Amino acid sequence: MSVATVPLPVIAQRVSREAWVARAGVILLVAWLVLSIALPLWALLSKSFQNANGEFIGVANYLRYFSTPSLFNSIFNSVGVAIATTVIVIPLAFVYAYALTRTRMRFKGLFYAAAMLPLFAPSLLSAISLIYLFGNQGLLKGLMFGSSIYGANGIIVAQVFYCFPHALIIAVTALALADARLYEVADALGTRKSRIFRTVTLPGAKFGLINAAFVVFTLVVTDFGIAKVIGGQFNVLATDAYKQVVGQQNFEMGAVVGMVLLVPAVLAFVIDRMVQRRQVALLSARAVPLEPKQNRPRDAALMVYCLVIGGILVGVLGTAIWASFITYWPYNLTPTLKNYDFANFDPGGWSPYFTSIWMATLAAVFGTGIVFTGAYVVEKTRVMPGGRMIAHLLAMLPMAVPGLVLGLGYVFFVNARWNPLGFLYGTLAVLVINSIAHFYTVAHITSLTALKQIDPEFESVSASLKVPFWRTFARVTVPICWPAILDIAIYIFVNALTTVSAVIFLYGPDTKLAAIAIVHMDEMGASAAAAGMATMIVFTALGAKLLQLLLDRLLFTRLQAWRKR
Amino acid sequence: MRMDASVKSMQSGSANTAGPFLRIRALAKRFGAFTALKDIDLDVAKGEFVCFLGPSGCGKTTLLRAIAGLDPQDEGLIEIAGRDVSNLPPAARDFGIVFQSYALFPNLTVAANVGYGLVNRRAGRAAMDARVKELLALVGLPEQGTKYPGQLSGGQQQRVALARALATSPGLLLLDEPLSALDARVRVRLREEIKQLQRRLGVTTIMVTHDQEEALAMADRIVVMREGVIEQVGTPSEIYRKPATAFVADFVGTMTFLDAQVSGPDRLRFGTIELACNSINGFAHGAAVRIGLRPEEIRVRNIDAATPNRIDARVSLLDFLGAFCRARLEPEAAPGVAILADFSANLMRDLSVVEGQTLTIALPPESLRVFAKS
Ligand SMILES: Nc1ncnc2c1ncn2[C@@H]1O[C@H](COP(=O)(O)OP(=O)(O)OP(=O)(O)O)[C@@H](O)[C@H]1O
Ligand SMILES: [Mg+2]
Numbered sequence: 001m002s003v004a005t006v007p008l009p010v011i012a013q014r015v016s017r018e019a020w021v022a023r024a025g026v027i028l029l030v031a032w033l034v035l036s037i038a039l040p041l042w043a044l045l046s047k048s049f050q051n052a053n054g055e056f057i058g059v060a061n062y063l064r065y066f067s068t069p070s071l072f073n074s075i076f077n078s079v080g081v082a083i084a085t086t087v088i089v090i091p092l093a094f095v096y097a098y099a100l101t102r103t104r105m106r107f108k109g110l111f112y113a114a115a116m117l118p119l120f121a122p123s124l125l126s127a128i129s130l131i132y133l134f135g136n137q138g139l140l141k142g143l144m145f146g147s148s149i150y151g152a153n154g155i156i157v158a159q160v161f162y163c164f165p166h167a168l169i170i171a172v173t174a175l176a177l178a179d180a181r182l183y184e185v186a187d188a189l190g191t192r193k194s195r196i197f198r199t200v201t202l203p204g205a206k207f208g209l210i211n212a213a214f215v216v217f218t219l220v221v222t223d224f225g226i227a228k229v230i231g232g233q234f235n236v237l238a239t240d241a242y243k244q245v246v247g248q249q250n251f252e253m254g255a256v257v258g259m260v261l262l263v264p265a266v267l268a269f270v271i272d273r274m275v276q277r278r279q280v281a282l283l284s285a286r287a288v289p290l291e292p293k294q295n296r297p298r299d300a301a302l303m304v305y306c307l308v309i310g311g312i313l314v315g316v317l318g319t320a321i322w323a324s325f326i327t328y329w330p331y332n333l334t335p336t337l338k339n340y341d342f343a344n345f346d347p348g349g350w351s352p353y354f355t356s357i358w359m360a361t362l363a364a365v366f367g368t369g370i371v372f373t374g375a376y377v378v379e380k381t382r383v384m385p386g387g388r389m390i391a392h393l394l395a396m397l398p399m400a401v402p403g404l405v406l407g408l409g410y411v412f413f414v415n416a417r418w419n420p421l422g423f424l425y426g427t428l429a430v431l432v433i434n435s436i437a438h439f440y441t442v443a444h445i446t447s448l449t450a451l452k453q454i455d456p457e458f459e460s461v462s463a464s465l466k467v468p469f470w471r472t473f474a475r476v477t478v479p480i481c482w483p484a485i486l487d488i489a490i491y492i493f494v495n496a497l498t499t500v501s502a503v504i505f506l507y508g509p510d511t512k513l514a515a516i517a518i519v520h521m522d523e524m525g526a527s528a529a530a531a532g533m534a535t536m537i538v539f540t541a542l543g544a545k546l547l548q549l550l551l552d553r554l555l556f557t558r559l560q561a562w563r564k565r
Numbered sequence: 566m567r568m569d570a571s572v573k574s575m576q577s578g579s580a581n582t583a584g585p586f587l588r589i590r591a592l593a594k595r596f597g598a599f600t601a602l603k604d605i606d607l608d609v610a611k612g613e614f615v616c617f618l619g620p621s622g623c624g625k626t627t628l629l630r631a632i633a634g635l636d637p638q639d640e641g642l643i644e645i646a647g648r649d650v651s652n653l654p655p656a657a658r659d660f661g662i663v664f665q666s667y668a669l670f671p672n673l674t675v676a677a678n679v680g681y682g683l684v685n686r687r688a689g690r691a692a693m694d695a696r697v698k699e700l701l702a703l704v705g706l707p708e709q710g711t712k713y714p715g716q717l718s719g720g721q722q723q724r725v726a727l728a729r730a731l732a733t734s735p736g737l738l739l740l741d742e743p744l745s746a747l748d749a750r751v752r753v754r755l756r757e758e759i760k761q762l763q764r765r766l767g768v769t770t771i772m773v774t775h776d777q778e779e780a781l782a783m784a785d786r787i788v789v790m791r792e793g794v795i796e797q798v799g800t801p802s803e804i805y806r807k808p809a810t811a812f813v814a815d816f817v818g819t820m821t822f823l824d825a826q827v828s829g830p831d832r833l834r835f836g837t838i839e840l841a842c843n844s845i846n847g848f849a850h851g852a853a854v855r856i857g858l859r860p861e862e863i864r865v866r867n868i869d870a871a872t873p874n875r876i877d878a879r880v881s882l883l884d885f886l887g888a889f890c891r892a893r894l895e896p897e898a899a900p901g902v903a904i905l906a907d908f909s910a911n912l913m914r915d916l917s918v919v920e921g922q923t924l925t926i927a928l929p930p931e932s933l934r935v936f937a938k939s
Contacts, residue, residue: 013637016654457668460635463655464662465682465733476670562672562713 018468022381029374030387033394036437040409041401047412048255054417061256071240071253075260078236081152082220082264085159086213089167092160094209096309097171099302102178102201102292106303112172114310117317119165120541122498122515124225125534126161128527129320130154131230132329139319139330150232158226161316163219167212174208175201178290207276214272221264222402224501225515229522237261238404238501245408245505258408262401269400317538324532340536345521345529348512353536356514359431360496367436367443368489371395372481375447376473380459392444399441403502410434411505426508434506435496443488450484451477482555490548494541584647586611586769587632587737592641594627594793601627602793605641609786612767614760616780619790620816625773628790629739632771634658646736660737661730665745667722669714669729675701676710679728700728703762720751727759731766738763740772744779756783777817781805789813811936814857821905823856824938833935836899841873842933855936860891862932863906865916865924874928878904883920892918894926904928 015023051057066072096115100108118126133140134149147153178201186196224238231239237257245254323329327336343349374395378388398406414425424430454477462472478485500515507516514533522530556563585608592605602624609615617625630636632643634655643651650658669678680697701707704724714722723743730738743759744752760783763770774780780787781801789796789804789812797809808814811822827848828834831841833856840856848854868875881903882893890913894904906926908918918924 013634013652013654014657016656018656019654455664455666455668457664457666458670460633460655461662461664461668461729462681463635464633464660464730464735466656467682467684468656472670476672479672562715 018463019383021468021470022377022383023387025373025377025381026384026387026391029377029391030394032370032374033391033440036433037394037397037401037406037440040406040413040437041397042409043413043416044255044258044405044409047252048259050252052252061252065253065256065260070235071257074235074237074240074257077152077234078221078238078261079264081155081159081236082217084152084156085163085220086216088156089160089163089216090171090209090213092309093164093167093171093212094205095302096164096306097168097175098201099306100172101175102290103299103302104292104294105299105306111306111310112168114314115168116165117313117538118162120494120498120545121317121538122225122500122518122534123158123162123223124229124500124518124522125320125531125538126316127154127158127226127229128522128531128534129316129323130158131527132319132323132531133316137330148232150230151234154230154232155227155234155236158230159220159223161313162223162226163216164313166219167216170208170212170215171205174205174212178204180290183290210275211272214268218265218268218402221268222261222404222501224404224504225519228500228519238402241404241408242504245411251412254408255412258405262405265402265405266400320531321535321538324528324535326528329528339528339532342517342521342529342533345524345526346517348517352512352517353514353533355428355511356497356537357540359428359435359511359513360493362428362432363435363439363496364489364493366432367439367492368485370436371440371443371488372447372478372485375444375451376477379448379451380456380473380477381469382459395444396441398437398439403438403499404504406438407434407502407505410502414506426506426511428511430506431503431511431513434502435492435499438499438502439492439495443492446484446488446491447481450481454480483552486548486551486555490544493544497537497541497544585609586613586646587771588642588644589632590642592628592631592638592643594624594631594636594638600793602631602638605795607788607795607798609769609771611769614763614770614772614783614785616784616787617771617773617790618777618780618787618817619775619796621775623790624793625775625790626741629741629771629773632737633660633662633739658737659735660739661733661735662739663723663726663730663741663743665742667714667726667746669722669726671714673713674710675706675712675714675717675725678714678725679710679732681729682733696732700732703731704728705758718751719747720755723747723755724758727762731768736769738768738770740770742773742775745774745776752779759783781817787817789816791816808857808934811855811857811939814934814936819860819905820857820934821860821903822936823858823902823904825854825856827852827854827935831930833933836896836902838876838896838898840928840933841930842935843931844935846935848935848937853938855938857934857936858904858928858932860905860907862929863894863904864927864929865906865908865912868925868927872927873930874933875925876928877923877925879923880918880920883918890918894924897923 048061049056049058051060096111099105100112105111130149131154132138134144134154135141138144138149149157182200182204183196186200191199222238224242227234227236227239228242237260241254241257241261244250244257324339325335325337326332327334327338338344342353346352374391378392378395381388410430413419414422414430416422424433458472458476459469462469498515500519503513504516504519507513514537518530518533518537521527521533587607587609589605589607592602593600594602605628617628619625627636631638634650634653634657637652641651642649645658645660670681673681676694676697679700680693683693683696697710698707701710704727706721706724706728709717709721709725714725717725723746727743740759744755747755756779772780772783781804784801786798786800787804788798791812797804797813799807799809804813804817808817808820811820814820815822823835825833825835825840827845827850828839829850831843831845833840833842833845833854835856842856845854864872877897878894879897880892881895884891884893888910890908890910892906892908894906896902896904904926912918916924
């Protein structure tokens with residue numbers, strides 16, 4: 001052993017040009033997320049502790065809220081409706097998912113597609129349909145036996161339609177992951193089918209179902225459109241916030257309602273996270289995928305079930321679309337296009353529709369660019385670990401924030417006296433930024449998932465070859481991730497098109513969106529025109545999805561030749 | 566410990582810097598509270614092929630990545646070709662690297678992969694194409710340039726990764742378990758090819774492996790690592806014949822260890838058996854030591870009264886391993902102790918060895934290694 005004769009320099013690697021670029025990326029990303037997510041939420045929080053003059057008044061607003069029964073009763077209404085919807089929709093979706101994943105039933109793709117339909121419409125479309133069917137002039141009003149569709153019942157039924165696809169996607173994912181060997185062992189031990197179902201199938205899907213329940217609960221509590229259209233005198237948190245802010249211009253109380261609305265959403269998010277953490281990987285790498293066996297009676301029974309449920313879904317949504325082409329519901333059913341002459345019902349005419357498309361396109365293009373590049377910076381660069389962690393946490397935040405709450409936050413943030421960005425209020429830009437923030441988390445997770453599948457050494461290889469990482473990003477990472485990028489873009493586009501809650505506070509005279517025009521026309525009693533505008537949104541969103549499928553196929557055959565073996 | 570620059574250095578005719586090509590001094594690396602590397606001193610001569618060998622988690626990859634600058638060390642000096650690169654980013658160092666996963670860009674053709682690092686050299690399209698062609702020929706894939714990596718076999722992908730790493734003619738080639746993803750046959754063939762290519766190009770090469778056979782077959786020198794420190798550096802035959810520690814002896818090849826005591830100058834006592842050895846390695850009289858013995862060193866033939874270290878042992882188990890049999894021998898004088906011995910098929914036939922039989926064996930004094938008792 002010789003004594004070390006050289007000094008022991010403590011190493012701080014010299015920062016290369018590349019590292020500076022990466023750092024700039026992290027800083028820009030954090031700045032963007034703070035600006036578009038953190039500060040609006042902060043504005044909402046601080047507003048709820050202020051009076052109309054912007055002075056701090058502690059919890060006075062909260063005290064007033066909780067001492068006004070007409071206000072805090074909405075909490076019970078919202079939670080009650082949400083629990084009822086969850087209890088109904090989860091079993092329905094589970095059986096449907098079971099049919100799609102564990103049987104050899106035919107037309108599975110078709111049934112899946114039918115169940116996904118509500119995703120392409122604003123939530124309130126199902127409410128409009130229900131009114132056409134069971135409302136005062138409803139086609140099937142007789143089935144109501146004198147009770148009214150307006151109120152809690154209407155909300156719950158409409159929410160079931162709206163939430164069904166969300167629950168189904170999660171349930172299908174949970175049930176699709178199954179290890180055939182478990183079933184073979186159970187079979188070999190002579191276990192009864194019902195026992196296998198209880199001891200193998202249900203536990204395997206348990207975490208998926210819990211997750212689905214929380215997702216549905218949050219969706220219902222925070223949804224605005226359905227309660228607005230069909231809620232009648234039944235007040236819920238989401239409509240309260242709207243009434244306080246838009247109706248009474250009582251921003252402080254609106255902020256309090258927003259904060260109250262945040263509670264169940266955040267609670268659901270946190271509890272779900274805690275539950276999911278207990279999930280152990282049920283599926284080892286060596287698991288054998290389950291191939292459902294033929295079982296004619298079971299398959300036939302479940303097919304009937306799917307036909308009924310899928311049929312009702314398509315039928316109910318179809319009602320609104322059909323009604324939009326009807327002269328005078330339900331007395332004169334001759335087809336007409338006059339309901340699409342929107343100028344007769346709303347001063348904006350067709351322009352909200354084009355504004356919506358333009359807004360959704362901008363949100364999709366910029367949102368995808370920002371989210372994917374941001375996820376790349378978070379996942380693949382090695383600079384500023386603290387900054388990247390903050391960026392990731394901020395990116396995960398919108399998942400727990402209802403659109404309505406985010407929208408309120410934006411109102412207070414943009415209008416705050418100290419904010420130099422005030423000129424943004426009512427512009428298309430603020431709608432686009434808000435939409436990107438609103439749908440950030442899902443897009444971020446999708447990007448991360450795609451990026452994690454890429455060999456982590458690509459950046460190391462390009463460093464060793466003295467090729468800057470951004471060239472590898474452009475030449476390798478982005479091309480490999482095309483399918484995911486396209487998926488994100490369509491996701492943002494469709495959601496920006498159909499959302500009502502976040503943007504209802506933010507539009508300006510020139511930037512009214514189609515989804516808001518629907519609310520207004522419905523408010524004025526022009527429900528056929530409202531249905532017509534909703535129909536336009538559905539067709540546009542479906543068109544975008546079809547375009548994605550086409551592009552995917554094109555990319556796969558032309559640009560992605562390398563995927564073929 | 567201070568390593569001499571290797572005697573053998575295969576110069577490739579280029580300029581000759583005095584001193585080692587790669588010099589590492591007092592290098593340390595920590596992950597939080599965990600020390601992954603400490604006190605690493607190492608010299609690698611120009612043109613040398615060095616293997617880092619050690620069990621999983623001993624820090625081989627960490628050291629390789631520190632040399633590359635991908636995960637910079639916390640302390641210590643790294644010099645490449647006389648230049649202090651300790652705190653330079655990877656792109657400012659001069660190396661090519663091949664990862665275990667190859668990290669080939671799946672959406673680029675083989676030719677584009679190989680030429681990836683050439684694009685920013687502004688050498689001109691034609692010169693670049695010529696260089697790619699040359700490299701593909703070099704690694705034995707002359708006609709595969711237009712294919713995508715996914716269309717190649719594992720061994721072919723490995724060669725493409727090698728060609729890509731060599732494209733910019735780096736002074737230092739780093740290989741992190743380049744062969745471990747391949748099946749045994751391909752591995753042996755590629756091992757030869759890589760070695761020959763390295764000789765031909767004279768590029769200084771460091772390869773990480775945990776396969777001792779691979780290290781013994783390929784390396785000019787082997788660096789045996791354990792829990793973040795270097796245990797021994799030496800040529801394959803030094804490592805095998807004169808392991809510095811019991812750990813090295815055990816990790817490289819098979820060795821039987823016997824607890825013994827120093828009982829005199831070059832004498833050891835093992836139970837009631839007195840053994841002669843060539844060197845007691847500086848241990849004091851009476852010291853408790855471990856004797857190490859390679860299975861293939863145990864003699865069974867040509868033993869007579871003059872043969873030192875004769876003992877009688879019972880064959881308690883015979884494992885047939887193809888070309889030879891591994892026998893478990895229990896000395897009559899020390900039942901319960903097992904000495905492993907390899908018997909060639911030849912010997913098995915000639916002596917018709919069977920389980921339960923008692924043999925007279927000899928433990929040649931020069932084959933006994935004496936280690937500290939840990
Ligand atoms: N990024 C990291 N963070 C924390 N610990 C790490 C990290 N990278 C490596 N380690 C730890 O450092 C030690 C050395 O790791 P290293 O990858 O160098 O091992 P190795 O010798 O290459 O092993 P293998 O043969 O399994 O590849 C291990 O104990 C590992 O757990
Ligand atoms: Mg390793």
